[in-house]
Structures are given as C-alpha cells and as structure tokens.
Amino acid sequence: MEPVVRAVVGMVSGLPADAAPWAFAGPSARVPLVAAAWANPFFWASAVLAVACGLLAVGLLACRRRLARDAARRIAEAAPRAERNRDSQFLDMAGVILVAIDRDGTIALLNRRGHEILGYDNGELVGRNWFETCVPEEERDSVRAVFYNVFAGRLELAERHENSVLLRSGQRRWIAWHNALLRDDDGLPVWSLSSGEDVTERRHYERERESLVREFESQNAELERFTYMVSHDLKSPLITVKGYMGLLRQDIAGGNAEAAEDDLARMSSAADRMELLLGELLELSRIGRLVNPPRDIALSDLAREAVDLVAGQIGQRGVDVAIADDLPVVHGDRMRLLEVFQNLVDNAVKYMGDQPCPRIEIGVRRQAGPSCVYVRDNGIGIEPRYHERVFGLFDKLDARSEGAGVGLALVRRIVEVHQGRIWVESEGTGRGATFVLSLPEVEPAASQRKDVLS
Amino acid sequence: MNNTPLRILHVEDNPDHAHLVHRTLARHPVASEIRLVEDGEAALDYLFRRGRYDDPDESPRPHVILLDLRVPKIDGLEVLRVVKSNDRLLNIPIVILTSSEAEKDVALAYGLHANSYLVKPVGFDKFNEMLEQLGFYWLGWNYYASEVAAN
Numbered sequence: 001m002e003p004v005v006r007a008v009v010g011m012v013s014g015l016p017a018d019a020a021p022w023a024f025a026g027p028s029a030r031v032p033l034v035a036a037a038w039a040n041p042f043f044w045a046s047a048v049l050a051v052a053c054g055l056l057a058v059g060l061l062a063c064r065r066r067l068a069r070d071a072a073r074r075i076a077e078a079a080p081r082a083e084r085n086r087d088s089q090f091l092d093m094a095g096v097i098l099v100a101i102d103r104d105g106t107i108a109l110l111n112r113r114g115h116e117i118l119g120y121d122n123g124e125l126v127g128r129n130w131f132e133t134c135v136p137e138e139e140r141d142s143v144r145a146v147f148y149n150v151f152a153g154r155l156e157l158a159e160r161h162e163n164s165v166l167l168r169s170g171q172r173r174w175i176a177w178h179n180a181l182l183r184d185d186d187g188l189p190v191w192s193l194s195s196g197e198d199v200t201e202r203r204h205y206e207r208e209r210e211s212l213v214r215e216f217e218s219q220n221a222e223l224e225r226f227t228y229m230v231s232h233d234l235k236s237p238l239i240t241v242k243g244y245m246g247l248l249r250q251d252i253a254g255g256n257a258e259a260a261e262d263d264l265a266r267m268s269s270a271a272d273r274m275e276l277l278l279g280e281l282l283e284l285s286r287i288g289r290l291v292n293p294p295r296d297i298a299l300s301d302l303a304r305e306a307v308d309l310v311a312g313q314i315g316q317r318g319v320d321v322a323i324a325d326d327l328p329v330v331h332g333d334r335m336r337l338l339e340v341f342q343n344l345v346d347n348a349v350k351y352m353g354d355q356p357c358p359r360i361e362i363g364v365r366r367q368a369g370p371s372c373v374y375v376r377d378n379g380i381g382i383e384p385r386y387h388e389r390v391f392g393l394f395d396k397l398d399a400r401s402e403g404a405g406v407g408l409a410l411v412r413r414i415v416e417v418h419q420g421r422i423w424v425e426s427e428g429t430g431r432g433a434t435f436v437l438s439l440p441e442v443e444p445a446a447s448q449r450k451d452v453l454s
Numbered sequence: 455m456n457n458t459p460l461r462i463l464h465v466e467d468n469p470d471h472a473h474l475v476h477r478t479l480a481r482h483p484v485a486s487e488i489r490l491v492e493d494g495e496a497a498l499d500y501l502f503r504r505g506r507y508d509d510p511d512e513s514p515r516p517h518v519i520l521l522d523l524r525v526p527k528i529d530g531l532e533v534l535r536v537v538k539s540n541d542r543l544l545n546i547p548i549v550i551l552t553s554s555e556a557e558k559d560v561a562l563a564y565g566l567h568a569n570s571y572l573v574k575p576v577g578f579d580k581f582n583e584m585l586e587q588l589g590f591y592w593l594g595w596n597y598y599a600s601e602v603a604a605n
Contacts, residue, residue, distance in 0.1 A: 228554075228556055228558075231554075231555075231556075232524060232552075232553055232554050232556075235553045235576065236468060236471070236553050238576050239471060239474075239553060239574050239575075239576050239581070240468070240470040240471065240474070242576050242577045242578055242581075243470075243471075243474040243577075243578050243581050244470070244474070244578075245578055246577075246578020246579065246581070246582060247474070247477065247578065249578075266470050266473070269470075270470060386527065389527075
C-alpha cells in the first residue's frame with residue numbers, strides 16, 4: 001500500500017517526486033564546427049565557400065538546435081506524462097479506493113476502482129465534493145465536521161476508521177479506511193489521502209456471526225434455566241410421592257385407613273402434576289423452532305378463534321368479550337400465535353376474581369413503530385412488582401391456582417420467537433390487567449426492502 | 455437442652471411438603487410450634503407484622519425460619535436478603551430447606567448469610583432421618599439470641 005500512497009502524494013502534490021534519471025536528460029545535440037583550412041590553396045575559394053558553408057552550417061545548426069530544443073521539450077514533457085502514467089497505472093491497479101480530498105472537500109483524485117465501487121465512470125467524480133456526493137446524508141454533517149476539524153488542526157486524523165459510502169445508485173457500502181494527511185512546507189494540511197477497502201460483505205458476515213453467537217449464548221442460558229427449573233419442579237412431586245409412601249406404610253401398620261386414604265390422594269395428585277409438567281415441558285421445547293410455515297395472519301380472525309376455544313369458560317363465568325375488527329396483520333406461525341391468544345384469554349377468565357361485570361377487550365394501540373395489540377380484562381389485576389415474574393417458567397403468584405406456571409412463559413417464548421415483545425400493565429390488585437403484545441407487522445412496504453447488506 | 459417450646463416459621467408453597475415436614479416433626483419429642491406461610495410476601499408480612507399479620511399475637515417472633523427457595527411472589531433468596539439486612543430480624547437463624555441442589559443456589563444462599571442449607575431428600579426414610587436430626591439440632595441443642603440481643 002505504501003508505495004501507492006507515495007505515488008499518490010507525488011501525483012497530487014505536483015512536487016518533483018523522485019523523478020526517473022532519464023526523464024530530464026536532454027539529447028547530446030552538439031555539432032562539431034567544420035574548421036577552416038588556412039593552408040589550403042583554395043583558401044579563398046574555400047574561404048568563400050566556407051563562409052557560405054559556415055553560414056549554412058550556422059543556419060543548419062540553429063535549425064538543428066531549435067529542433068533539438070523542441071525534441072528536448074517534448075521529451076521533458078513526456079517524462080512527467082510517463083510518470084503520471086506510471087502513477088495512475090499504479091492507482092488503477094489497486095483493488096482499493098484511493099482518494100485525495102482537498103480542504104474544501106473537493107475530490108482531487110480518485111482511482112478507477114474508487115469510481116467503480118461508487119458507481120461512476122472513471123474520472124467523473126474528480127472535482128466534485130466528496131461529502132455531498134459520496135457520504136450518506138445522515139452521516140454527512142458529522143463526517144464533514146470531523147474532516148474540517150482535522151484540517152483546522154483541532155483533531156488528530158484517525159489512521160483507520162470505517163464508515164459507509166453512498167453509491168450513485170443510492171445503495172451503501174461499508175468501507176474500511178486508512179488515512180494520511182499531506183502537508184505543505186508550513187506544515188498545513190493540503191490534502192487528506194485515504195485508501196479504502198470495501199468490507200461490506202465481511203461486515204455483513206461478522207454481524208451475522210455475532211448475532212449467531214448471541215443467539216447461542218442466550219439459548220445456552222435459557223437451557224441452563226430450563227434444566228434448573230425442571231430439576232427443581234420435577235423433583236418436587238417425586239419428594240411428595242416417596243415421602244407419602246413412607247407415611248402410607250406407617251398408616252397401614254397403624255390401621256389408620258383415613259390417613260392412608262389421604263396419603264394415597266396426595267401421591268396420586270403429585271403423580272398427576274408430574275404428568276402435567278412433562279406435557280407442558282414437551283410443549284415448551286417444541287416452541288424453540290417454528291413448526292408451521294409462517295404466513296400472514298389477520299389477528300382479528302385469530303383472536304375470534306382463540307375466544308371460541310375458551311368459549312366454555314367464558315360462558316360459565318358470563319364474560320363479555322369485545323374484539324376490534326382492525327387488529328393488524330402479522331407474519332408468523334398461526335398455530336403458535338393462536339396459543340398465545342388462547343392462553344391470554346384463558347388467563348383473563350381464570351383471574352377474573354369476583355368481578356360482577358367480567359369483561360375482556362382485545363384491541364390495538366396505533367402508535368409510532370409497530371402497533372401493539374392488547375388483551376385487557378377487569379379481573380383481579382397484578383401488582384406492579386410481579387409484572388415480570390408472571391412470565392417466569394413455573395412461576396405462579398398463587399401457589400394454589402391450577403396449571404404448572406408454564407402458560408405465560410410459553411406465551412412469551414412464542415412471541416419472542418416471532419421477534420416480538422410482550423408485557424403486562426396493571427395498576428395492582430383489583431384493577432384488572434392488560435397484556436400488551438408488539439409483533440412485527442406485515443406492511444406493503446416491507447416487501448420492498450432496501451438492498452443494504454450492512 | 456432447651457425446654458422452652460420452639461417456634462418455627464415455615465415458608466413453603468407446596469402443601470404436601472409442608473404436611474410431610476409437620477407430620478414428621480410432630481413425631482419427635484421436641485416441643486415445637488409451626489407457623490406456615492405459603493409465599494415470600496406472606497413470610498415478610500409475618501416477620502414485619504404487616505397486613506393480616508399486624509396483630510403481634512398472630513405473628514410471634516420465630517426462633518428459626520425454615521425457608522424454601524422457590525416460593526411464589528417474593529422468592530426465598532429475596533426473603534433471606536431482607537431478613538438478614540434487618541437489625542431486628544437478622545439474628546433469627548434461617549435454614550434453607552429446598553429441593554434445589556444447584557451450586558449457584560447454595561452459594562447465593564450462604565452469600566446472603568443463610569445459617570444452613572438443606573436439600574429435601576427423595577425417599578421417606580432419609581426425609582424422616584433428616585428432619586429428626588434437624589429437630590434435635592435446631593430445636594434441641596441450638597441456643598437462640600433474644601430479639602434485643604442484636605441491638
């Protein structure tokens with residue numbers, strides 16, 4: 001890289017770079033004067049002739065000298081051109097962007113590869129403003145500010161940095177730059193010289209790798225939590241079963257039939273609980289991957305379907321359900337999202353408490369960004385400090401409520417797999433609860449994604 | 455050995471486990487009184503005499519706390535942290551009684567100044583044996599500081 005940069009320096013500065021020795025070596029155009037031969041008998045004749053010849057020779061000489069001067073000039077001119085050719089060939093051979101920018105931001109030099117990457121014909125960009133033409137609008141001001149500060153000596157030039165450039169097509173590429181400043185005799189910066197490598201793909205893969213690593217890490221952490229919960233929660237009914245087996249033996253030996261009945265009942269319900277847990281764990285393990293091909297889902301229809309699935313409990317409790325017609329359309333696994341709504345509606349009914357006018361409302365909040373769908377009830381509510389805990393695996397606020405404490409953990413998991421978020425809003429006990437979901441929406445514009453790798 | 459009846463605050467959300475513990479302890483000759491609470495919030499309400507436990511007769515100070523780690527509302531480690539950072543309560547020994555053998559839980563519990571960490575054994579004989587020894591140790595041999603001693 002270095003010799004190329006030196007060549008750029010020589011080129012753009014107009015300083016006589018270490019010129020090739022042959023470049024200024026003029027032709028040795030010395031013509032020997034024909035001496036007069038005084039001794040010659042034809043002296044005078046010769047003299048006359050000689051004068052004539054001399055005049056001719058002088059004329060010729062003058063003529064030749066002029067020719068020689070012209071030739072020398074031509075060669076002298078040709079020399080920097082050759083030098084320029086050599087330099088520009090070097091610049092054009094380079095597989096990186098080479099650019100020199102003057103203090104106003106004008107492009108003084110840009111090699112062929114630079115023009116290629118930026119999408120212009122060779123030479124087209126020279127003389128244009130780098131920041132206006134090649135820096136994406138959103139970064140323009142900040143990049144220009146740094147540049148001016150460097151030229152004003154207020155800021156040290158970063159030898160390396162990365163940023164994006166704006167192509168003629170409007171696309172962006174991510175470039176890794178090496179920079180240097182060229183200064184005049186007074187030490188003032190004249191040009192900034194940069195070589196830039198297009199690292200768009202590399203950056204894309206790096207980012208992809210990083211996000212994969214993050215995903216693996218979070219999956220590992222989740223697996224660890226999962227193992228912990230399972231070992232705790234499956235062990236718990238086992239302790240009950242084996243503990244009551246011992247008590248049962250004692251009770252039978254003591255002839256206490258009633259106590260023996262009780263022991264058996266507890267063992268049986270602990271076994272049921274293990275079965276329930278195993279079933280839900282299996283269910284939870286399936287969610288990690290989407291099992292059904294994703295499709296566009298109108299959430300209003302989906303919500304109605306979910307309410308139908310819980311119709312029994314809704315009817316029993318006399319709950320009034322309202323579903324908005326304008327819920328957004330999302331893209332995802334229909335079966336899984338149905339489970340989400342079914343769980344939320346089921347929970348809303350289950351925790352209705354003694355509300356005389358039980359009501360569930362499924363609606364949407366339009367706002368900047370993805371809109372939020374909510375399931376609101378006027379039931380027992382959740383105190384703010386438990387708002388996160390309700391989503392924990394096997395976490396239940398009421399030890400005696402039915403279920404294994406998997407429902408909301410399952411709901412959150414499904415929503416996260418869909419790149420969404422879910423949280424609960426409730427002012428506290430007796431104030432009802434609103435579960436809010438934000439899922440990436442399907443919009444017509446979504447199909448016209450900008451072709452940007454970075 | 456101690457002769458005063460000893461009072462246990464038992465924090466346990468699983469009614470079967472609570473019943474197992476109580477039935478087993480009842481078979482041992484150490485006089486004891488067990489107060490059961492089912493979640494972490496109730497445990498703290500009891501100890502701080504708040505809410506339904508605001509009557510001191512309903513919430514006599516325990517000699518020892520048997521604490522399960524995974525309990526609803528406020529989890530056991532948080533209960534432990536709160537009790538051990540309260541001047542009035544920190545001298546009540548807390549015995550963790552949990553089904554978790556996770557090293558992380560053991561470390562966290564001792565880090566928060568738990569006085570003992572016991573894992574509920576699977577199997578009646580071991581469960582019985584452990585509780586018998588627990589009864590003898592904490593309810594028989596161990597000496598307790600009075601409430602004022604901490605100050």
